[in-house]
Amino acid sequence: MQPLYSVRNLYNFVTSENLRSIVNYCTKVKMSLEQAKQVAAYRAVDEYVKNNSIFGVGSGSTVVYAVQRLSERVETENLQVICIPSSFQAKQLIIKHNLVLGELDTNPDIDVTIDGADEVDNNMTLIKGGGGCLLQEKIVASCSKKLIVIADYTKDSKKLGDHYKKGVPIEVIPMAYVPIKNKITSMFGGEIKLRNAVAKAGPVVTDNGNFILDWMFSNQDLDWEKVNESIKMIPGVVETGLFVKMCEKAYFGQPEGTVVERSASIIN
């Protein structure tokens, strides 16, 4: 008997007609995600970036739209803004758009940072670090009067783990990754994977020369502030991707082009 999902059956199913609809569907979803990222980013930059200010530039694909919008505004409104990068990627974006590149040595007090997130829960706790830049992102955010998140609708969750299934990224010193892994799972359960590189054999090495562990937690009702503190106490842990009580506002772009806002003041 032929198995139901044999290659031949699959081949018969994927006619050129329904292949076209599958491709069209995927393109539409991708476009609506990109549009959602863009509207959120544009709204945040328009509302928060002011003339003569210091601006923290987050990392990831949504931030690309924020930098794009800032460069349009710098050109049309002649804004004077110094940009502080939160990663190698952010630095390259600032340079590419001919914006003024600053650093924390000379500008340690940032007016506002706009950054992406992998997930935002009801209490405005964030998971960040899907792109591996969590350490510098947290440093830049911690030097900012305001941290504003820009994201598409898929990042908006009631509880951490509702949508984002890759877990909490944790940046660690390479020699300590195994003991850290064991300590976290024995304290809080779940499963931990060393993040592997895609176009290189072996692990991802961060902008700071460290490794990343992705912790797939099994309990969604943990006290994230305490979890963050406990994990940070483990020798060899450099930083976690849990951003607790740091974010003032989140903008979630919607598939039809509108933006949903959530503020920390409403929740806390």
Ligand SMILES: O=C(CO)[C@H](O)[C@H](O)COP(=O)(O)O
């Ligand atoms: O924390 C990050 C990188 O370390 C990013 O901000 C986060 O992964 C969201 O990225 P994107 O905007 O591409 O969805």
